[in-house]
Amino acid sequence: MGSTDAPSTTYQLLDLYRAMRRVRETEERLAALFADGEIPGFIHLAIGQEAVSVGIAAALDEHDTLASNHRGHGHAIAKGLDLDRFFLELFGRRDGHCRGRGGSMHVADLSMGMLGANGIVGAGLPIAVGSALAHKLRGTGHIAAVFFGDGALGEGVVHESFNLAQLWKLPVLFVCENNGWSEFTETARLIATDPQRMAAAYQMRTCKVDGNDVVAVAAAARTEVAQVRAGEGPCLIECQTKRVRGHFEGDPQKYRDAGDIAVAAHDDPLLRCEAQLIAVGTAQRTIDEIKTETKIRVDAAVANARAGAQPAPLDAFADVYSPEREPVS
Amino acid sequence: MTEVRFGGAINRALSDALTADSRVILLGEDVAQPGGPFGVTRGLFDKFGPERVRDTPISEAALAGVAVGAALTGLRPIIEIMFMDFVTLIMDALVNQAAKVRFMFGGQTSVPMMVRMPHGGGINAGPQHSQCLEAWLAHVPGLKVVCPATVADAYGLTRAAVVDDDPVIVIEHKALYAAKGELPDPPTATPIGRARIAREGRDVTVVSYGGMVPVALAAAADLARAGVESEVIDLLSLQPWDEASVLASVAKTHRLIICHEAVEAFGVGAEVAARVADAGFDELDGPIVRVGAPFMPPPFAKALEDWYRPDAAKIVAAVKKAIS
Numbered sequence: 160m161g162s163t164d165a166p167s168t169t170y171q172l173l174d175l176y177r178a179m180r181r182v183r184e185t186e187e188r189l190a191a192l193f194a195d196g197e198i199p200g201f202i203h204l205a206i207g208q209e210a211v212s213v214g215i216a217a218a219l220d221e222h223d224t225l226a227s228n229h230r231g232h233g234h235a236i237a238k239g240l241d242l243d244r245f246f247l248e249l250f251g252r253r254d255g256h257c258r259g260r261g262g263s264m265h266v267a268d269l270s271m272g273m274l275g276a277n278g279i280v281g282a283g284l285p286i287a288v289g290s291a292l293a294h295k296l297r298g299t300g301h302i303a304a305v306f307f308g309d310g311a312l313g314e315g316v317v318h319e320s321f322n323l324a325q326l327w328k329l330p331v332l333f334v335c336e337n338n339g340w341s342e343f344t345e346t347a348r349l350i351a352t353d354p355q356r357m358a359a360a361y362q363m364r365t366c367k368v369d370g371n372d373v374v375a376v377a378a379a380a381r382t383e384v385a386q387v388r389a390g391e392g393p394c395l396i397e398c399q400t401k402r403v404r405g406h407f408e409g410d411p412q413k414y415r416d417a418g419d420i421a422v423a424a425h426d427d428p429l430l431r432c433e434a435q436l437i438a439v440g441t442a443q444r445t446i447d448e449i450k451t452e453t454k455i456r457v458d459a460a461v462a463n464a465r466a467g468a469q470p471a472p473l474d475a476f477a478d479v480y481s482p483e484r485e486p487v488s
Numbered sequence: 489m490t491e492v493r494f495g496g497a498i499n500r501a502l503s504d505a506l507t508a509d510s511r512v513i514l515l516g517e518d519v520a521q522p523g524g525p526f527g528v529t530r531g532l533f534d535k536f537g538p539e540r541v542r543d544t545p546i547s548e549a550a551l552a553g554v555a556v557g558a559a560l561t562g563l564r565p566i567i568e569i570m571f572m573d574f575v576t577l578i579m580d581a582l583v584n585q586a587a588k589v590r591f592m593f594g595g596q597t598s599v600p601m602m603v604r605m606p607h608g609g610g611i612n613a614g615p616q617h618s619q620c621l622e623a624w625l626a627h628v629p630g631l632k633v634v635c636p637a638t639v640a641d642a643y644g645l646t647r648a649a650v651v652d653d654d655p656v657i658v659i660e661h662k663a664l665y666a667a668k669g670e671l672p673d674p675p676t677a678t679p680i681g682r683a684r685i686a687r688e689g690r691d692v693t694v695v696s697y698g699g700m701v702p703v704a705l706a707a708a709a710d711l712a713r714a715g716v717e718s719e720v721i722d723l724l725s726l727q728p729w730d731e732a733s734v735l736a737s738v739a740k741t742h743r744l745i746i747c748h749e750a751v752e753a754f755g756v757g758a759e760v761a762a763r764v765a766d767a768g769f770d771e772l773d774g775p776i777v778r779v780g781a782p783f784m785p786p787p788f789a790k791a792l793e794d795w796y797r798p799d800a801a802k803i804v805a806a807v808k809k810a811i812s
């Protein structure tokens with residue numbers, strides 16, 4: 160990776176920091192709202208993994224498509240989804256992205272190329288491959304990206320997707336967010352190989368980055384996205400990261416050493432980015448302002464969501480199928 | 489009117505769909521250069537080229553997921569699953585993705601994909617290549633399921649499925665592929681969700697679909713010789729199904745038989761029977777009788793398979809039971 164690819168200017172670094180702060184603030188707020196019983200269901204937080212979603216999304220264009228997974232809040236927000244509608248959706252309100260029918264695991268905004276979070280492990284990969292096929296056949300110039308965890312490597316459809324993408328030289332970026340855990344089990348106890356070797360078995364280009372260093376992730380993403388966009392075929396980026404919270408909120412993590420959690424929390428990508436900012440001469444005041452701005456923005460989104468209208472059950476029938484059209488001959 | 493085979497009618501429909509809309513692509517195992525395991529896609533690769541007509545690896549699960557992703561990104565994919573038995577491998581993409589996307593994303597988008605798959609026995613293909621699993625799919629909100637019985641509807645439902653904005657599964661009875669029939673000139677789309685009266689009659693309504701329609705018509709001919717006039721309804725669509733047409737027929741005949749090759753238990757017939765027993769209760773003069781395969785996997789041996797698959801004699805017996 161050439162150093163010219165690194166987002167070296169203070170301005171770019173501040174953008175990355177601001178985006179990570181937005182994800183973090185959102186998820187910390189979700190944790191509190193969930194604990195208070197204001198948000199129902201399952202929520203899986205990616206606290207400590209923000210550098211992955213933000214670093215990758217920084218290399219994508221607005222109309223590049225993105226498939227995500229169950230731990231997808233960061234992916235959606237980094238892709239640029241509106242925070243008000245995001246919170247409305249997590250609160251199960253009528254005006255959420257999905258009219259309150261999807262919730263945390265299904266946030267989607269097709270107008271932003273966001274093809275949805277996904278409650279089925281591994282399911283996003285073939286969707287991204289199909290999206291990439293459409294980009295290629297339609298000549299859109301866009302690419303498809305997909306985030307998935309290390310646990311997803313056990314799914315057959317992941318292998319099938321690697322093979323298809325490489326066979327057809329499709330413009331798809333596979334991003335393996337390797338946090339070492341598959342729910343309540345260390346992935347090392349479940350998978351006989353590693354993401355790079357697995358993709359390489361299908362002759363795919365791969366690289367591995369420190370997924371807690373947003374500069375490294377953004378640089379790798381920029382290089383690889385350029386190649387994918389140029390028609391060089393798919394690529395897998397393995398981002399080594401750490402899961403700070405439980406698998407889902409409310410998970411007591413009895414299966415995990417306290418030390419492992421502490422190590423994860425200590426390697427905070429936001430603190431690392433702050434140190435990088437200070438090193439290039441950014442004033443602490445600037446960082447603090449970003450924190451304050453972000454908090455105010457999230458406060459507003461939460462207040463808006465709290466006040467949001469409830470969805471009407473009968474309205475849901477309207478979208479089981481598309482509106483009827485006249486058949487053509 | 490032109491006489492063509494059932495498989496040929498589907499081929500023409502696919503060709504016309506690929507011609508009509510450049511967003512349509514066709515993917516499946518052996519569908520391109522080899523022309524399809526049953527020859528249904530013959531010639532399409534030569535006509536439309538390798539970008540739009542693609543042979544895929546033996547990766548059904550990914551193939552169906554690819555169709556979802558392509559449909560979400562502006563294409564209208566058609567995929568072929570070689571035998572309906574392999575639908576087990578694509579259930580996630582169909583049930584958890586394709587069927588739910590529109591609903592789960594709040595109506596933001598549709599998933600205009602079509603899946604073709606042959607079902608049914610008659611070629612001694614055994615327990616893993618002969619099943620009729622349509623009830624599984626008809627049970628899923630968000631999917632549409634159709635099953636043509638005639639050459640005209642093989643063409644017509646295929647065209648309708650491709651232009652439909654939702655995921656449509658077109659189930660083709662493999663024993664029908666070689667059957668000949670009349671294709672109107674020009675051929676037309678068959679609306680999804682409407683049944684067809686295949687034979688009019690006043691004494692009993694026989695609801696059927698796909699490969700069982702000709703069998704039901706043969707039974708009706710037998711019964712007519714005994715003075716019983718059957719009204720044979722070809723459902724064409726299983727999800728949504730044309731409840732109004734069935735109820736109208738029952739209002740005339742007051743007796744109902746439902747026959748399909750799928751196992752009788754928990755099948756399409758159970759749903760039709762339950763709805764008519766509810767909405768049409770006042771019209772019924774006798775028990776609703778179902779004819780389906782016995783509750784076992786489809787067996788291989790000719791003697792076993794012939795016994796297993798419902799035939800005209802079984803339908804005649806069911807009608808006699810219903811009117812006795």
Ligand SMILES: Cc1ncc(C[n+]2csc(CCOP(=O)(O)OP(=O)(O)O)c2C)c(N)n1
Binds near residue numbers: 311
């Ligand atoms: C097909 C499927 N199997 C199992 C689950 C339950 N499940 C949800 S997340 C998860 C672990 C996934 O691990 P990984 O892909 O590494 O993602 P992470 O949670 O670490 O972000 C499991 C087993 C599921 N949602 N889907």
Ligand SMILES: [Mg+2]
Binds near residue numbers: 336338339341342
């Ligand atoms: Mg993991």
